[in-house]
Amino acid sequence: MSIIEVKNVNKIYSTSEVKVHAVRGVELNINQGEFTAIVGPSGSGKTTLLNMIGGLDDVTDGNIFVDGTDITQLKDSQMIDFRMKYIGFVFQAYNLIPVLTALENVEFIMSLQGVNKKERRQRSIKLLEAVGLGDRINSRPSRLSGGQQQRVAVARALASKPKFVLADEPTANLDSVSTNTLLEIMKNLNEKEGTTFVFSTHDSRVIEKAKRVVTLEDGKIISDVTK
Amino acid sequence: MLLSLSWKNIWRKPSRSIVLIIAIAIGLTGGVFTIALADGMLEQRNQEVIDQQYSHIQIHNKEFYDNPKVKDSIPNTHELTLYLSEREDIQNFTSRLKFLGMANSTRSTQGVMICGIDPDDEMLVTTIHDCLIDTSSSYLTAQSTNQIVISTKIAQSLMLVTYELNQDDIDLLLLSKFKPELLDKLLPIIDVSTRSKNAFKDSLRKYLSSDEYENYAEVFTKQSTEYKLNKKIILRFNDINGNLIDEAFKIIGIYETNDAMFDNLNIFVNKNYIAQMLGVSANTATEIAIITTNVDNVKQTTSEIRAANENLLTESFIDLDPMSVWQNEFIGVFYNIIIAFILFALSFGIVNTVLMSVMERTKELGMVMSIGMKKSKVFLMIMFESIMVSLTGGFIGMALGAIITTYFSKHGIDISAYSNAMESFGYDSVMYPNLSFDFFINITILVILTGILSAIYPARRALKLNPSEALRSDA
Numbered sequence: 001m002s003i004i005e006v007k008n009v010n011k012i013y014s015t016s017e018v019k020v021h022a023v024r025g026v027e028l029n030i031n032q033g034e035f036t037a038i039v040g041p042s043g044s045g046k047t048t049l050l051n052m053i054g055g056l057d058d059v060t061d062g063n064i065f066v067d068g069t070d071i072t073q074l075k076d077s078q079m080i081d082f083r084m085k086y087i088g089f090v091f092q093a094y095n096l097i098p099v100l101t102a103l104e105n106v107e108f109i110m111s112l113q114g115v116n117k118k119e120r121r122q123r124s125i126k127l128l129e130a131v132g133l134g135d136r137i138n139s140r141p142s143r144l145s146g147g148q149q150q151r152v153a154v155a156r157a158l159a160s161k162p163k164f165v166l167a168d169e170p171t172a173n174l175d176s177v178s179t180n181t182l183l184e185i186m187k188n189l190n191e192k193e194g195t196t197f198v199f200s201t202h203d204s205r206v207i208e209k210a211k212r213v214v215t216l217e218d219g220k221i222i223s224d225v226t227k
Numbered sequence: 228m229l230l231s232l233s234w235k236n237i238w239r240k241p242s243r244s245i246v247l248i249i250a251i252a253i254g255l256t257g258g259v260f261t262i263a264l265a266d267g268m269l270e271q272r273n274q275e276v277i278d279q280q281y282s283h284i285q286i287h288n289k290e291f292y293d294n295p296k297v298k299d300s301i302p303n304t305h306e307l308t309l310y311l312s313e314r315e316d317i318q319n320f321t322s323r324l325k326f327l328g329m330a331n332s333t334r335s336t337q338g339v340m341i342c343g344i345d346p347d348d349e350m351l352v353t354t355i356h357d358c359l360i361d362t363s364s365s366y367l368t369a370q371s372t373n374q375i376v377i378s379t380k381i382a383q384s385l386m387l388v389t390y391e392l393n394q395d396d397i398d399l400l401l402l403s404k405f406k407p408e409l410l411d412k413l414l415p416i417i418d419v420s421t422r423s424k425n426a427f428k429d430s431l432r433k434y435l436s437s438d439e440y441e442n443y444a445e446v447f448t449k450q451s452t453e454y455k456l457n458k459k460i461i462l463r464f465n466d467i468n469g470n471l472i473d474e475a476f477k478i479i480g481i482y483e484t485n486d487a488m489f490d491n492l493n494i495f496v497n498k499n500y501i502a503q504m505l506g507v508s509a510n511t512a513t514e515i516a517i518i519t520t521n522v523d524n525v526k527q528t529t530s531e532i533r534a535a536n537e538n539l540l541t542e543s544f545i546d547l548d549p550m551s552v553w554q555n556e557f558i559g560v561f562y563n564i565i566i567a568f569i570l571f572a573l574s575f576g577i578v579n580t581v582l583m584s585v586m587e588r589t590k591e592l593g594m595v596m597s598i599g600m601k602k603s604k605v606f607l608m609i610m611f612e613s614i615m616v617s618l619t620g621g622f623i624g625m626a627l628g629a630i631i632t633t634y635f636s637k638h639g640i641d642i643s644a645y646s647n648a649m650e651s652f653g654y655d656s657v658m659y660p661n662l663s664f665d666f667f668i669n670i671t672i673l674v675i676l677t678g679i680l681s682a683i684y685p686a687r688r689a690l691k692l693n694p695s696e697a698l699r700s701d702a
Contacts, residue, residue, distance in 0.1 A: 056597055056695035084599025095594040099235035109598050111228035
């Protein structure tokens with residue numbers, strides 16, 4: 001069953017001088033439980049496509065259905081609620097809130113959802129243990145390595161019980177050890193919990209672990225391979 | 228969690244927040260203390276007016292103010308005093324025989340308000356007995372006959388004063404830390420007596436430099452002033468039948484309040500004695516002055532007495548001194564304006580700090596909006612940050628202001644050491660700052676408003692961020 005359906009989506013960035021056609025007529029279905037890598041060279045449109053699937057960027061034309069809802073028709077305020085409910089985000093630069101501890105960072109999105117304190121604490125601890133940071137729950141981001149911060153970001157992305165996780169180049173700032181650890185964790189969550197992951201990358205180590213690889217070039221899908 | 232996050236956000240750059248908090252605290256400490264000082268002076272002045280002149284309530288014949296004379300006395304004084312005695316909200320009252328007359332010394336004449344008082348009752352209602360200035364002054368007693376207490380102003384006007392510096396005065400000035408070399412300049416005028424203040428000042432001008440004269444002439448003049456106690460003056464007034472009466476009175480006391488107008492007019496004699504001179508009974512009164520048990524209920528008590536005695540003029544000190552009420556109300560508004568100006572100036576600092584904090588967090592704000600934080604919550608978070616930083620500074624400022632105010636309200640600020648001239652102009656040289664709890668509530672509301680208003684611009688900037696663009700930014 002498709003959780004994400006991208007139908008003939010185009011994205012054109014216009015400035016007063018030039019028009020950049022970042023995504024051209026992309027058609028893509030992603031099913032529940034997939035572990036999909038969107039790959040391609042810099043400027044191929046990976047991040048733009050991910051942003052549009054996450055509702056962070058508007059499409060120029062075309063439609064994107066998430067769990068049956070056409071998100072291109074949602075208003076800004078509806079989109080914010082939708083993102084909180086359906087999508088988990090992992091960013092390249094981790095983007096944790098520096099004044100909060102690892103535990104509080106994970107709890108944050110649940111507090112936005114109105115989850116009670118006891119429940120969000122228990123779930124946050126469980127998630128941090130799942131990403132191997134059970135002993136660092138009270139550390140602030142500045143006290144954690146890049147790999148550890150990205151693992152907190154994964155735990156945070158899962159905290160809201162999203163339908164899928166969008167990860168934009170999650171390993172771009174990590175060394176090989178941290179990359180392997182993170183990928184193992186994501187893969188485990190995918191295999192054991194059935195969590196759907198869609199991530200952009202041009203890291204060959206990540207591409208190797210992906211079950212499905214969608215390749216973009218100049219904004220078009222040039223290959224879509226399921227291993 | 229939003230409040231906790233806002234509080235933590237304030238401390239991202241502790242030094243920046245601390246500088247802002249210190250600025251707010253200093254601004255408000257200064258504002259609070261300045262206002263407490265002004266309020267204390269006003270309160271002191273109002274209390275003195277009540278203690279020395281108006282009491283809480285006064286009752287007169289309705290005709291009294293047109294031309295104060297004995298004929299316009301309060302009818303049925305006996306019944307009225309019984310009625311007042313039975314009221315539980317009245318602590319003390321005294322009846323007076325007040326009327327206009329002339330005071331004559333051998334050298335001068337002046338129109339005066341002759342106040343016939345019952346000295347024992349009067350002491351329970353006013354504090355004129357505490358305003359006697361000379362150690363050899365004494366107050367009237369129930370047995371006083373032709374004795375009189377007059378003010379320094381009237382004594383000067385009747386030329387019952389001499390100006391003479393003697394060795395005792397010099398010794399006292401030395402004890403008051405005046406420099407010996409300055410006092411040495413006064414040697415030529417020691418033990419030289421004059422009846423004219425101007426003549427004495429002329430002699431000071433002759434021996435002192437212009438700066439010294441400017442700074443110390445009033446102090447030396449005051450020290451040299453000697454009132455002629457036990458001298459007699461003649462009071463001239465009409466008795467109940469319109470006959471002109473001249474009666475000699477011996478000055479037994481000299482008083483001075485901080486109200487020159489009051490001092491220029493009022494002299495005090497024994498009511499029983501003056502009643503005999505006037506040809507009226509000892510019960511006759513033209514004025515009854517009342518002290519209530521609770522000054523806050525004075526309006527209620529006044530209206531009740533007024534309703535029970537419709538033929539009389541019953542007025543509270545608020546009616547008698549409307550200026551002080553107006554001053555109180557005006558000054559209340561004025562205080563809030565001062566604080567509002569201080570906070571307005573500080574708001575630029577708050578806007579700047581909050582705006583910097585927002586601009587430095589562009590990426591983070593993009594992230595929180597991406598993961599589902601509503602714009603209203605982003606707005607609230609920034610608003611809370613601004614309010615919290617303002618309130619932190621505000622509370623520290625108010626606490627420091629309150630501590631300083633409390634300390635000086637107990638110990639007073641003696642400004643005579645810095646400004647000798649102040650005292651000689653009749654101002655109280657010890658100031659007691661004072662502030663009400665209501666005022667602190669007003670400041671808290673103003674601080675919160677400042678926080679809210681200061682947050683609007685930075686918060687709007689944050690709301691205009693596009694999450695995906697914000698995520699791509701460097702900050």
